[in-house]
Amino acid sequence: MSTRPGPMETTPVVEVTQSFRFSAAHRMHNPRLSAEENRRLYGRCNHVNGHGHTYRLAVTIRGPITDETGSLDDKGLLADVVRQRVLERFDQANLDDLITPADGVTSTTEILTLVLWRLLDEGLPPGRLVRLRVEETPNNFFEVDRGDRA
Amino acid sequence: MIRLTKRVEFCAAHRYVNPRWSEEENRRRFGKAVNLHGHNYVLEITIQGTPAPDTGMVMDLKALKDLIADAVMERLDHKNLNVDVPTFAERLPTPENLAVAIWGLIAPRLRDGSLYRVRLHEDDGTYVDYYGEGGRS
Numbered sequence: 329m330s331t332r333p334g335p336m337e338t339t340p341v342v343e344v345t346q347s348f349r350f351s352a353a354h355r356m357h358n359p360r361l362s363a364e365e366n367r368r369l370y371g372r373c374n375h376v377n378g379h380g381h382t383y384r385l386a387v388t389i390r391g392p393i394t395d396e397t398g399s400l401d402d403k404g405l406l407a408d409v410v411r412q413r414v415l416e417r418f419d420q421a422n423l424d425d426l427i428t429p430a431d432g433v434t435s436t437t438e439i440l441t442l443v444l445w446r447l448l449d450e451g452l453p454p455g456r457l458v459r460l461r462v463e464e465t466p467n468n469f470f471e472v473d474r475g476d477r478a
Numbered sequence: 479m480i481r482l483t484k485r486v487e488f489c490a491a492h493r494y495v496n497p498r499w500s501e502e503e504n505r506r507r508f509g510k511a512v513n514l515h516g517h518n519y520v521l522e523i524t525i526q527g528t529p530a531p532d533t534g535m536v537m538d539l540k541a542l543k544d545l546i547a548d549a550v551m552e553r554l555d556h557k558n559l560n561v562d563v564p565t566f567a568e569r570l571p572t573p574e575n576l577a578v579a580i581w582g583l584i585a586p587r588l589r590d591g592s593l594y595r596v597r598l599h600e601d602d603g604t605y606v607d608y609y610g611e612g613g614r615s
Binding site: 338340341342343344345346347348388393395396397398399400 | 494496498499507569570571572573574575577578602603604605606607608609611613614
C-alpha cells in the first residue's frame, strides 16, 4: 500500500468461512445390535429418550474476488443455501427423523457431517464448497474437505 | 515443516461504494454498508518453515509481532480504510481485498519462513483466508 497498485493482473482466489448454528435432538442407536451392545458402544448417547446439541457449522467456500463488489461471489448465496437446505430442516428437529439408513447406521456427527456436505454441495455452484466443520460441542468437532471427498 | 500463527487485532472504519455505480445502485447492492462504519478486525498471520537448528524457531514471534505492527498496524489500525489506505482508493475495502493487501504487506518483508496464510475475521463467525497466488497447498 506504499505503492499505488493498478488493476490486479491475476484475480486473487480467497476462501470465506461463515458460521451457523442449529439445535437438534438425536439418539445414537444401531438397530442391528442388542440393547446391551448399544449401551456399551454409544454410552450416554444411547439414552433411550434421546438428547440434543447446539451444533455449530463452519462452511468454507473458495473462489475469485469479483472486482466490482470486492467480494467472493456466492457469499450471499452461501447463507441462503445453508438456511434453506440445512437450518430450516435441521434446526429444532430430531436428527433421527432426517438421517436415514441410506446415510449411515445412526446419527453420529461423522454421518451428519457427510449428509450436510452433500446437501450444501448440491445447493452451491460446482466446486465452491471446499470445507465443512461441524461442532457437536466446542470440544468435539468433525471436518471434511473437498480433497477428502475426491 | 511447521506452521506458527500470530494473532493481532485492529480497528478501522470503512464504507462500500463502487464509484462506477449510482448512489441508488450502491445502496441496493451494499445496503447499510454504504454508510461509514467500523469493525474490530482479528488478523491471524501464519508462517511456515523448518525450525532453525541453532534457535529451534521457524521465526521469532516477537519479530513477527514487530513486523506486523510496522507493516500492517501502522497503516490500518484506527484508520479510515477508504481515505487513508491508497489501495482502497481503487478497490473496495472488503475483508477479501484486505486479506490480499495484507499478504502483499507481509510477504516481501519475511526473511525467516514463508507466509502460508492470512486469515482475517471481520466479525464473529465470518473470516477470509488467503493463501497467496498459488492457493492452498
